[in-house]
Amino acid sequence: MSNIPPAVEQPGHHEPGITDAENSIELIEIAGLSQGQIVRKRFFRHRGALVAMFVLAFVILLAFTSVGFQFGTWKTGGWWQYTWNIAVAIENGGRPTLSLFPFAIGNHPFGQDEVGRDIFAVVMRGTQQSLMIMVIVGAIATIIGTVVGAISGYYRSWPDSVLMRFTDVVITIPVIVIGAVLGRRFGGFGAPVLAVILGLVLWTGLARLVRGEFLSLREREFVDAARVAGARDRRIIFRHILPNAVGVIIVNSTLLMASAILIETGLSFLGYGVQAPDTSLGKIISENQVAFSTRPWLFWWPGMFIITIALCINFIGDGLRDAFDPRQRRMPTDRALARANRVGGGATPAPVPAGSANLSDAATKVTRPGSGTIGSDR
Amino acid sequence: MRRLIASIFIFLAATYLMYNLVALSGDPLQDLRDSSAPNKQQLIDARIKLLDLNVPPFLRYFLWIGGVLGFRGKGFFDLGVTVQNQPVNILLQQAIGSTLQLVTIASVIAIILGLVVGITTALRQYSGYDYGVTFLSFLFFSLPIFWVAVLLKQYVAIGFNDFLGDPQIVPWIIPICAVIAGLIWMSIIPAKSLTRRVITFAIAAAATAAVLVYMDLSDWFSYPHIGIVGVALSLVGAAFGVTAISTGLKNRRALRASLIVAVIGIAVWYPFLNFTTGLPFWGWVGLAVVTVAVSFGVGWLLGGDDKMPVARTAAIVGFIAGAVISVDRFMQVWDDYANSGRIKGRPIATIGSSTPGLEGSMWVHGIDLFTHLLLPTLALILISFATYTRYSRASLLEVMNQDYIRTARAKGLTERTVVVRHAFRNALIPIATIVAFDIGGIIGGAVITERVFGWTGMGALFQNGLDHVDPNPVMAFFLVTGSLAILFNLIADLVYAGLDPRIRVS
Numbered sequence: 001m002s003n004i005p006p007a008v009e010q011p012g013h014h015e016p017g018i019t020d021a022e023n024s025i026e027l028i029e030i031a032g033l034s035q036g037q038i039v040r041k042r043f044f045r046h047r048g049a050l051v052a053m054f055v056l057a058f059v060i061l062l063a064f065t066s067v068g069f070q071f072g073t074w075k076t077g078g079w080w081q082y083t084w085n086i087a088v089a090i091e092n093g094g095r096p097t098l099s100l101f102p103f104a105i106g107n108h109p110f111g112q113d114e115v116g117r118d119i120f121a122v123v124m125r126g127t128q129q130s131l132m133i134m135v136i137v138g139a140i141a142t143i144i145g146t147v148v149g150a151i152s153g154y155y156r157s158w159p160d161s162v163l164m165r166f167t168d169v170v171i172t173i174p175v176i177v178i179g180a181v182l183g184r185r186f187g188g189f190g191a192p193v194l195a196v197i198l199g200l201v202l203w204t205g206l207a208r209l210v211r212g213e214f215l216s217l218r219e220r221e222f223v224d225a226a227r228v229a230g231a232r233d234r235r236i237i238f239r240h241i242l243p244n245a246v247g248v249i250i251v252n253s254t255l256l257m258a259s260a261i262l263i264e265t266g267l268s269f270l271g272y273g274v275q276a277p278d279t280s281l282g283k284i285i286s287e288n289q290v291a292f293s294t295r296p297w298l299f300w301w302p303g304m305f306i307i308t309i310a311l312c313i314n315f316i317g318d319g320l321r322d323a324f325d326p327r328q329r330r331m332p333t334d335r336a337l338a339r340a341n342r343v344g345g346g347a348t349p350a351p352v353p354a355g356s357a358n359l360s361d362a363a364t365k366v367t368r369p370g371s372g373t374i375g376s377d378r
Numbered sequence: 379m380r381r382l383i384a385s386i387f388i389f390l391a392a393t394y395l396m397y398n399l400v401a402l403s404g405d406p407l408q409d410l411r412d413s414s415a416p417n418k419q420q421l422i423d424a425r426i427k428l429l430d431l432n433v434p435p436f437l438r439y440f441l442w443i444g445g446v447l448g449f450r451g452k453g454f455f456d457l458g459v460t461v462q463n464q465p466v467n468i469l470l471q472q473a474i475g476s477t478l479q480l481v482t483i484a485s486v487i488a489i490i491l492g493l494v495v496g497i498t499t500a501l502r503q504y505s506g507y508d509y510g511v512t513f514l515s516f517l518f519f520s521l522p523i524f525w526v527a528v529l530l531k532q533y534v535a536i537g538f539n540d541f542l543g544d545p546q547i548v549p550w551i552i553p554i555c556a557v558i559a560g561l562i563w564m565s566i567i568p569a570k571s572l573t574r575r576v577i578t579f580a581i582a583a584a585a586t587a588a589v590l591v592y593m594d595l596s597d598w599f600s601y602p603h604i605g606i607v608g609v610a611l612s613l614v615g616a617a618f619g620v621t622a623i624s625t626g627l628k629n630r631r632a633l634r635a636s637l638i639v640a641v642i643g644i645a646v647w648y649p650f651l652n653f654t655t656g657l658p659f660w661g662w663v664g665l666a667v668v669t670v671a672v673s674f675g676v677g678w679l680l681g682g683d684d685k686m687p688v689a690r691t692a693a694i695v696g697f698i699a700g701a702v703i704s705v706d707r708f709m710q711v712w713d714d715y716a717n718s719g720r721i722k723g724r725p726i727a728t729i730g731s732s733t734p735g736l737e738g739s740m741w742v743h744g745i746d747l748f749t750h751l752l753l754p755t756l757a758l759i760l761i762s763f764a765t766y767t768r769y770s771r772a773s774l775l776e777v778m779n780q781d782y783i784r785t786a787r788a789k790g791l792t793e794r795t796v797v798v799r800h801a802f803r804n805a806l807i808p809i810a811t812i813v814a815f816d817i818g819g820i821i822g823g824a825v826i827t828e829r830v831f832g833w834t835g836m837g838a839l840f841q842n843g844l845d846h847v848d849p850n851p852v853m854a855f856f857l858v859t860g861s862l863a864i865l866f867n868l869i870a871d872l873v874y875a876g877l878d879p880r881i882r883v884s
Contacts, residue, residue: 165388172392172860176822177840178399181852184844185403262522266826269524270841282522289528289830296532303525310520318516 042323049319052312063127082118090116111297123301126281133195137260140199142253145206153214171204183272191274206252213245247324254317258310281306385864396856397849401435406847458850470854476731477835481824484758492766500774507565518764523823527757527830531728539724545599552590559586604706609647613640616698624691635680635692639673643699659740669700711741725749729832754827769812774805807877814870821859
């Protein structure tokens with residue numbers, strides 16, 4: 001249930017209050033660009049998403065280079081002096097040595113736990129695990145959701161009823177509940193298996209959205225044209241419909257990843273997620289919540305990393321939605337508008353209806369739906 | 379009706395899936411196999427017999443569902459026994475109350491808050507308030523609920539209890555709060571000129587500072603109260619506010635009716651506070667109904683030609699009046715509660731769903747419920763609140779761009795009518811879907827929250843069952859939560875029909 005059908009984003013092509021000046025700015029901006037270029041351009045204009053992307057890249061780099069990466073027996077080293085599974089002598093009562101004034105990293109920037117493991121190394125390992133789970137869950141859920149949604153939306157009739165009833169059955173069970181049941185069975189096999197299992201649970205919302213998108217796209221003229229021209233179903237689906245639905249899919253799989261990381265940490269917290277000796281951010285918090293009054297740093301840092309990752313992904317998702325939404329027009333600044341007015345020989349400014357200034361403001365400006373679909377299952 | 383039947387069948391299929399998943403999630407005899415008891419084999423046999431473990435899960439489900447439907451001779455809705463041979467029905471009865479309370483209260487508050495904040499941000503699009511709320515809701519989305527819960531436990535509960543030990547507001551807190559409140563109000567209230575903004579800021583900041591100083595001087599945190607002045611101010615304010623939103627202040631009849639209701643509320647304040655010690659819970663509910671009915675009647679009598687809007691306005695004001703006075707009544711017992719032998723001056727609870735062995739009137743139990751529900755509800759609300767805020771904002775913005783809103787404006791309707799009558803109602807339609815959909819998320823969150831706060835509710839039932847690979851308690855949990863989800867979906871359908879005349883309930 002990580003995705004909610006974007007009921008609020010019905011197609012509405014009328015945008016009252018868009019003046020010629022605003023239109024012309026928009027047209028100049030996208031003249032001669034391909035779809036991908038427009039999307040990229042719009043995405044990079046979303047400041048929050050851009051910052052979030054850099055922060056996320058930094059976190060990923062930090063997590064994977066610092067303590068190295070281990071997959072089965074294959075292992076790389078990292079530049080950090082400690083590893084997550086080896087305890088060393090406790091210094092300074094295990095307190096964090098990181099300080100900003102004066103800036104110093106020290107031996108154990110995030111402190112140590114009661115047996116002496118370096119928390120920085122532990123948190124980095126947990127971050128790796130959580131990130132990896134997130135990516136796998138995102139990939140699997142996106143693939144299943146897209147396939148199920150595409151088949152039921154495109155073929156309708158009986159495949160649609162069968163698949164959608166099945167989706168309804170899965171959707172009836174709260175994600176955390178079915179995740180816990182499956183996690184209990186498969187959590188012990190390691191984080192990747194857990195991720196696959198979570199991916200098998202989380203696809204339902206996306207399937208519904210993709211189905212809706214396919215249902216409306218298959219009735220469009222260009223699909224009829226392709227069919228008349230003799231294209232087979234496979235070609236219509238992959239070459240004609242899918243590229244038009246890709247915005248919905250990308251945006252929602254991003255947001256799905258944000259909820260995946262929260263669900264994984266929640267399950268690990270309940271004890272049905274990643275199992276010892278491996279660790280994840282949720283598990284670190286779960287292990288240390290009783291020690292909060294004595295060693296709060298065991299608690300703060302993993303939580304901070306969960307929030308940072310989830311926040312970054314949510315912002316990137318928001319930026320992507322703004323970039324992909326064809327109705328989306330960025331509000332030109334007053335200065336840009338004035339310039340366009342000068343250039344265009346003084347096109348009429350946006351009419352301001354009488355009444356409360358702010359209300360008319362909201363109505364005149366272009367909708368900028370802040371949220372279509374954001375996962376909210378914890 | 380067809381949808382209801384379809385959803386019941388889907389729910390049955392989901393229970394089948396769930397039952398098998400739980401039954402196959404591990405070995406139910408694990409703890410016995412590992413034990414070193416001399417009568418190990420006997421114990422294993424006994425458990426197999428108790429739980430029909432020799433029947434494979436995909437068939438055992440039908441034994442279970444037969445029990446639920448009353449075919450196994452143990453009466454209707456028999457949920458079987460747990461591994462320890464306790465009847466699940468009794469466990470469920472113990473667990474269900476606290477969890478349903480938590481989930482329902484959290485959902486209702488989150489919906490109301492989310493709607494209000496979402497709609498105000500949509501009406502003040504691109505203001506500082508809008509950006510602030512947007513950022514906050516993104517932050518709330520990204521919070522792991524268990525992390526928030528532990529933080530709340532540490533800082534809100536323990537910190538606030540420490541504060542209550544010596545309730546003195548540190549002097550520098552007051553100006554900071556005042557400035558923050560001023561900034562918030564300044565960005566919410568529309569103002570065309572800088573002077574108006576500054577005036578708004580000054581009034582809000584001064585009012586906040588005055589209230590805080592008063593609280594500090596009167597030792598408010600030890601003896602909380604609203605008092606006759608507070609009640610009078612809030613009721614008259616509510617009368618004006620509700621009228622302004624519901625019918626507009628130009629409707630003099632509505633304003634008069636709400637003011638009369640407010641005056642009645644102020645008049646019953648004293649008797650209510652002093653003669654309701656032995657009032658049972660149902661008496662209180664009855665009084666609430668009577669209050670709303672009386673206010674409705676006042677509105678009806680004064681309504682003139684168009685009775686319904688006036689009566690509705692008066693009823694809402696009556697409801698608010700009842701709530702304010704009741705809150706004051708609850709506050710009256712706060713001191714007794716906080717210093718009673720069971721509480722020992724640390725009222726905000728971090729563990730459990732009620733204080734064991736607490737005796738007292740309904741009011742004392744109400745306070746007890748409040749102190750226990752406060753933190754888990756906060757933790758649950760934060761996240762759903764973020765969802766609802768974003769959706770109601772997006773939904774209202776979408777609606778405000780529609781042609782019919784322009785038409786409504788063009789024919790000269792007031793801004794209030796356009797927003798409340800035309801835009802708000804239509805914006806509610808998509809929100810109803812999301813609320814019904816989100817209930818599963820809230821229940822999932824409740825499992826985690828209950829664990830953090832040590833409640834022995836449905837979450838514990840679920841977790842214990844799952845830990846012992848025992849489908850019966852898990853299924854009891856799922857039956858309740860699943861029916862809740864279906865119920866909310868049904869309510870959403872009815873709400874649709876109420877909001878949009880084109881949709882009919884078949």
